[in-house]
Amino acid sequence: MPELPEVEVLRRSLEPRLGQRQFTRVMVHAPALREPLDRAALAGFTAGRRVTGLRRRAKFLLIDLEDEATLVVHLGMSGRLTVVPAAEPLAKHEHVAFHLAADERYPEERLRLVDPRRFGLVFALPTAELPTDRHFKDLGVEPLADAFNADLLAAGAQKRSGPLKQFLMDGQVVVGVGNIYACEALWRARVSPRRAVSRVSAQTWERVVVAVRAVLSEAITQGGTTLNDFADGAGNPGYFQVQLAVYGREGEPCFTCGQPISRQVQAGRSTFYCSRCQR
């Protein structure tokens, strides 16, 4: 399901539902997702602790708990993280669930991860170890932070070669820009995804920054979904509210010029673009 906007929408939807709730037991139903599930660590860092806050870094959801522990969830391609009644039957592909104690607001529930393709990831660790954890230590800047700017991209491009789209999707440069929004942002910036990063002007970098920010923040505002199987933390489905200009529109007319949208595979992923508008 996720790109950055979907994870951010999920974070916001879960925040009131999980805030101050106490984790009880963890139910691990699969041996591994992208990595093995460490039942002992998951239980040890969560059982009995209350949720103190929810954060996001790149496409990772960070659930901070009492006593300086953090539960980390990544949804991969097909993960859904939802809160359901504790007695809800086990869902197909429900690989792990964290039970939540009843309080004055909610009955006993469970926070469950359903992930058919199992590209997701769940682990827990001391909060202080997050920055040096191997999943986080090499991550680039957040695209909605001030540090994401034309100078940063131009500097990063000097150390690399290859096409612009792959550069934008490189998490060591900027995080959270996945295949859909990379395509959308480059269409909006009117620059070709195939353009070599060495041949991008300062002015164009500026347009790319503006476009990435706009595409992501609009998707968040609109409830995050471009994706047909997205659901927020309450299980509400997505609404296809985000109008996609190029992604999935091969052969359909460009909204700007009417030229049929092209599709080309780059690094094993489909790239959609307008060959007239994007140079």
Next chain:
DNA sequence: CGTAGACCCTGCGCGC
């Protein structure tokens, strides 16, 4: 050192 490609896994839609 960077970069390109394979790979992890299941489900879905399409054409036959």
Next chain:
DNA sequence: TGCGCGCAGGGTCTAC
């Protein structure tokens, strides 16, 4: 109606 194929939002590893 059923089957096989291609394709899908992510990230990481290996071979060059």
